[in-house]
Amino acid sequence: MSNLGFENTDTILMEERLFPPSPEVVERANIMAYMKSKGFDNYENFYRWSLEHREEFWNDMARELHWFQPWHTTFQWTEKPFFQWFVGGKFNIVYNCLDRHMQTATRQKVAYYWEADDGSSRTLTYEDLYVLTNRLAKALQNLGVKKGDRVAIYMPVTPELVAAMLATTRLGAIHTVVFGGFAASALEERINDARAKVLITVDTAHRGGKLIEYKKICDEALANTPTIEKVIVFKREGTEVPMQAGRDLFADELLQDIPNDTVVPCEEMDSEDLLYILYTSGSTGKPKGVVHVHGGYAVGVYATTKFVFDIKPDDIYWCTADIGWVTGHSYIVYGPLLNGATGVLFESTPQYPAPDRYWSVVEKYKVTIIYTSPTAIRGLMRFGEEWPAKHDLSSLRILGTVGEPINPEAWMWYRHNIGRDALPVMDTWWQTETGAILISPTVILPLKPGSATRPLPTIDAAVVDKDGNPVETGKGGFLIIRHPWPSMMRTIYGDPARYRTYWETIPDVYFAGDAATIDEIGYFRIQGRVDDVIKVAGHRLGSMEIESSLVSHPAVAEAAAIGKPDPVKGEHIKVFVILKAGNEPSEAMVQELKQHVRTNVGPIATPDEIEFVTALPKTRSGKIMRRVLRARELGQPLGDVTTLEA
Numbered sequence: 338m339s340n341l342g343f344e345n346t347d348t349i350l351m352e353e354r355l356f357p358p359s360p361e362v363v364e365r366a367n368i369m370a371y372m373k374s375k376g377f378d379n380y381e382n383f384y385r386w387s388l389e390h391r392e393e394f395w396n397d398m399a400r401e402l403h404w405f406q407p408w409h410t411t412f413q414w415t416e417k418p419f420f421q422w423f424v425g426g427k428f429n430i431v432y433n434c435l436d437r438h439m440q441t442a443t444r445q446k447v448a449y450y451w452e453a454d455d456g457s458s459r460t461l462t463y464e465d466l467y468v469l470t471n472r473l474a475k476a477l478q479n480l481g482v483k484k485g486d487r488v489a490i491y492m493p494v495t496p497e498l499v500a501a502m503l504a505t506t507r508l509g510a511i512h513t514v515v516f517g518g519f520a521a522s523a524l525e526e527r528i529n530d531a532r533a534k535v536l537i538t539v540d541t542a543h544r545g546g547k548l549i550e551y552k553k554i555c556d557e558a559l560a561n562t563p564t565i566e567k568v569i570v571f572k573r574e575g576t577e578v579p580m581q582a583g584r585d586l587f588a589d590e591l592l593q594d595i596p597n598d599t600v601v602p603c604e605e606m607d608s609e610d611l612l613y614i615l616y617t618s619g620s621t622g623k624p625k626g627v628v629h630v631h632g633g634y635a636v637g638v639y640a641t642t643k644f645v646f647d648i649k650p651d652d653i654y655w656c657t658a659d660i661g662w663v664t665g666h667s668y669i670v671y672g673p674l675l676n677g678a679t680g681v682l683f684e685s686t687p688q689y690p691a692p693d694r695y696w697s698v699v700e701k702y703k704v705t706i707i708y709t710s711p712t713a714i715r716g717l718m719r720f721g722e723e724w725p726a727k728h729d730l731s732s733l734r735i736l737g738t739v740g741e742p743i744n745p746e747a748w749m750w751y752r753h754n755i756g757r758d759a760l761p762v763m764d765t766w767w768q769t770e771t772g773a774i775l776i777s778p779t780v781i782l783p784l785k786p787g788s789a790t791r792p793l794p795t796i797d798a799a800v801v802d803k804d805g806n807p808v809e810t811g812k813g814g815f816l817i818i819r820h821p822w823p824s825m826m827r828t829i830y831g832d833p834a835r836y837r838t839y840w841e842t843i844p845d846v847y848f849a850g851d852a853a854t855i856d857e858i859g860y861f862r863i864q865g866r867v868d869d870v871i872k873v874a875g876h877r878l879g880s881m882e883i884e885s886s887l888v889s890h891p892a893v894a895e896a897a898a899i900g901k902p903d904p905v906k907g908e909h910i911k912v913f914v915i916l917k918a919g920n921e922p923s924e925a926m927v928q929e930l931k932q933h934v935r936t937n938v939g940p941i942a943t944p945d946e947i948e949f950v951t952a953l954p955k956t957r958s959g960k961i962m963r964r965v966l967r968a969r970e971l972g973q974p975l976g977d978v979t980t981l982e983a
């Protein structure tokens with residue numbers, strides 16, 4: 338383990354500002370209504386109760402959803418650390434996202450306003466989404482997709498992407514969405530690991546004004562993906578793309594003979610049946626396929642959307658993430674649809690075409706809840722207050738952030754300029770593995786800039802030393818969770834041993850891989866990763882992925898990648914490279930290697946700095962000591978850090 342990010346502890350401990358919630362908001366809060374139903378009006382007492390009544394809490398949440406058949410056992414360990422929730426239940430998350438709403442007024446409600454990259458828009462009601470999903474499910478069924486099959490999806494943020502996910506899930510098949518910022522070899526690796534049968538993509542699309550040649554990237558990947566039988570191509574831009582006869586099919590041609598009243602019944606799944614696989618980066622080796630299941634995941638994202646964002650029937654909720662990351666899965670697609678909320682789907686980027694894009698979208702759709710990243714906020718701060726000031730942001734009532742630590746300055750800027758010094762900022766901590774938010778304020782808690790505040794109900798979070806003993810107030814340590822929760826990943830696809838490591842680093846608790854502190858009022862401050870995961874602009878990358886890409890270049894003998902603090906992106910990538918004999922360091926070589934990683938892993942993994950070296954610090958067994966490189970780079974002593982090495 339390395340990179341203990343305890344650098345900011347001092348300034349954070351000095352953070353004394355507390356912003357109390359507004360009494361009217363507290364009075365109307367979803368979480369308060371639930372607390373009162375259990376006889377509480379104080380979060381601390383309620384939280385303590387929830388730790389003792391974990392199953393009662395989750396049973397209550399699950400009962401708000403539709404089950405084809407109820408569960409007989411709420412929670413059970415099978416063989417530790419493998420566990421199950423809502424055992425015996427029959428369920429389909431899509432029935433709850435769509436079908437259930439067809440019997441209520443939600444049917445005619447807007448499911449999504451889609452804001453395309455070029456500023457054009459499209460509106461879809463729940464019924465529209467239901468129709469599109471059913472037709473696409475039929476098309477997939479016609480191609481032989483059935484329960485348990487894997488479907489890879491590589492698309493921009495469009496209504497068709499949402500429908501592709503839901504159509505797959507409707508059939509009981511398993512989707513694996515690959516973020517559009519990944520290159521062909523990353524796509525290929527994920528398709529092969531999942532052994533996907535079908536790939537769904539688009540011809541081309543623009544993001545932030547830049548062309549992304551989806552189909553072309555797919556074709557490169559498809560040269561080495563033997564399991565793919567069919568490729569479905571949506572005409573996002575109508576560009577001409579090569580189509581391989583017998584394999585590639587245009588979606589509009591597949592759909593044209595499938596009538597609007599087609600209904601493909603939802604497959605009745607077991608609670609624990611696989612819903613999706615989402616690849617994420619770890620410390621070592623190739624990306625891991627995090628597995629989520631229908632029942633527990635649905636209950637977890639449903640409840641957290643309801644309580645953290647305090648979703649009400651008339652809200653217009655906008656999560657700015659890309660659906661290719663877990664934030665999009667849980668809080669653009671499943672969580673909001675389970676709640677029957679109206680969402681905004683955003684295909685573009687924060688600064689395109691100008692640094693007021695976000696604020697123009699808020700004004701255009703009268704957004705009431707916005708959920709974004711600290712990187713986006715820091716990026717926009719640089720352009721000044723005049724950009725948000727041009728827009729009417731009075732519709733907003735709740736602000737949120739996710740993906741990386743938010744520094745108090747950015748938090749204050751957000752609250753002041755976007756939240757008119759009044760709105761609550763939900764700094765939500767969670768991970769691909771956790772499926773749903775675990776540590777976060779709700780609108781009833783006083784807020785502290787830069788703090789994710791308290792664990793949500795039933796979440797037994799703590800900060801401990803390497804032996805699992807709680808650290809003193811204000812001291813840095815490892816973030817752990819002591820008991821499973823419903824939306825927790827069930828395994829790593831095809832690699833249960835790797836899943837076990839999460840519960841074995843410190844025996845019998847979930848090891849999150851983050852450093853944290855708890856202050857004197859019990860508030861958590863998450864400081865960053867303690868392993869070799871790098872968070873660049875909130876995007877999760879592994880040192881190893883970047884290094885393997887570099888050593889695949891003919892001039893590179895060895896490489897080490899680290900995350901270095903960055904004022905906007907949180908971290909940026911620095912790599913140390915040893916060239917093979919006969920190659921000389923040069924600016925041209927720097928550019929070539931950057932380009933190599935860009936085309937190999939993807940634009941998001943492009944190194945910002947490359948330094949040529951003649952040796953790398955290593956352990957006796959030959960492992961590169963990235964923590965030493967990082968400490969040196971930051972001019973820090975190594976003392977403390979070494980004792981924490983796993």
Ligand code: WTA
Pocket residue numbers: 617662663664738739740741742743764765766767768769770789849850851863864865866872875876877
């Ligand atoms: C980081 C994103 C500080 C953390 C949902 C975690 C955060 C990793 C926060 C997971 C937050 C996420 N404050 N750090 N509010 N939220 N992180 O899997 O390091 O892409 O381990 O999931 O993001 O990243 P992932």
